[in-house]
Amino acid sequence: MCYDVVIVGAGCAGLTAGIYARSKLMKTLVLDSGRVGGQLVSLYPEKGIHNYPGFETIQARKLSDKLYAQAEAAECEIHENEKVREIVNGCEEIIVTTDVAEYHTKSVIVAIGMGSFKPKKMGCPGEDELFEKGVTYILPVKEELVGKKVTMFGGGNSAIDMALIADSVTDTTIIHRRPEFRADESTVNHLMESDIRTIMNANLVSINGTDHVESVTISVDGKEQIIPTDLAVINIGISADLEDLGTWGLELNDDGLVKVDFDMTTNRPGIFACGDVISYPGKVKQITTAMGEATTAVLMAYKFVKKPYWADSCKQ
Numbered sequence: 001m002c003y004d005v006v007i008v009g010a011g012c013a014g015l016t017a018g019i020y021a022r023s024k025l026m027k028t029l030v031l032d033s034g035r036v037g038g039q040l041v042s043l044y045p046e047k048g049i050h051n052y053p054g055f056e057t058i059q060a061r062k063l064s065d066k067l068y069a070q071a072e073a074a075e076c077e078i079h080e081n082e083k084v085r086e087i088v089n090g091c092e093e094i095i096v097t098t099d100v101a102e103y104h105t106k107s108v109i110v111a112i113g114m115g116s117f118k119p120k121k122m123g124c125p126g127e128d129e130l131f132e133k134g135v136t137y138i139l140p141v142k143e144e145l146v147g148k149k150v151t152m153f154g155g156g157n158s159a160i161d162m163a164l165i166a167d168s169v170t171d172t173t174i175i176h177r178r179p180e181f182r183a184d185e186s187t188v189n190h191l192m193e194s195d196i197r198t199i200m201n202a203n204l205v206s207i208n209g210t211d212h213v214e215s216v217t218i219s220v221d222g223k224e225q226i227i228p229t230d231l232a233v234i235n236i237g238i239s240a241d242l243e244d245l246g247t248w249g250l251e252l253n254d255d256g257l258v259k260v261d262f263d264m265t266t267n268r269p270g271i272f273a274c275g276d277v278i279s280y281p282g283k284v285k286q287i288t289t290a291m292g293e294a295t296t297a298v299l300m301a302y303k304f305v306k307k308p309y310w311a312d313s314c315k316q
Ligand SMILES: Cc1cc2nc3c(=O)[nH]c(=O)nc-3n(C[C@H](O)[C@H](O)[C@H](O)COP(=O)(O)OP(=O)(O)OC[C@H]3O[C@@H](n4cnc5c(N)ncnc54)[C@H](O)[C@@H]3O)c2cc1C
Pocket: 008, 009, 010, 011, 012, 013, 014, 031, 032, 033, 034, 035, 036, 037, 038, 039, 040, 043, 044, 048, 049, 050, 051, 082, 083, 084, 085, 111, 112, 113, 114, 115, 116, 158, 238, 244, 274, 275, 276, 277, 285, 286, 287, 288, 290
């Protein structure tokens, strides 16, 4: 069997590509190395998204659930826990190899976002030892927060949004190492209107506890303070792990991301890319931009595969 398109990655870019491809009745397979939903479910499931048109606010995991449901309803074939290892040219088709199987396809859309992303660590004593014993990089569901003392580390939109979520059910402190937050003004205003304690210019010295986190020690202006804590939530960014890209023969920009033309074509005929994995001048890493790029990538894949009479001379 030969697919019309294999989409690598089931984040918001990959799922949008899947939905669009099915609207063109392309035989579509979506592969993800982990769970469907990408960053929305793996990094910030509880966070409200306030800039996705059509919803004043929607929780990240709910948006992901909606995209997943729409892709399934459109009869997209979706495989979780299948990491793509190789994308090579066959005689007349492209062969995509995963840990589990080999798939033949006429086109590929690479939508692997930040790859196998990992949250950045603070690197202080106690962080590794107390991981999952009160140290976390993802805010647990609200029900698990009730009555707990939460200390959040970070100063971006995500850290503040998560602190605001936590504060609705618990006692929350946010600690940032700089004098000002780097989040949007509106988000900082919400923080200032809340009951959350903020401590600026503070460095984390250690996370303390034996079987579970009991406190954190911070240093402000050279003076140490101990803050009683049940849950230390670290939200200082993500490191991307995109080592697979290097083996797929795709031309990369200096930032290590896939170089695409304005129509999401890559240097390899029949392979398109979209979402956080690509870069171009003016690229913005957001859900709506990833979805827009996915739309373009699918329409170009469609032209490449089906060569409809109305298509302009297709570049590849
Ligand atoms: C904390 C945080 C908060 C954010 N908040 C917002 C917000 O409020 N609004 C907004 O618009 N944007 C927000 N963003 C940005 C937004 O989440 C991203 O731009 C978007 O998720 C990118 O989607 P994607 O599909 O390109 O990548 P991802 O969501 O990273 O999905 C890529 C998928 O590919 C899979 N994958 C990776 N490697 C392979 C492989 N080899 N084989 C198969 N599958 C693979 C991964 O498992 C993953 O599921 C936020 C980002 C972060 C980190």
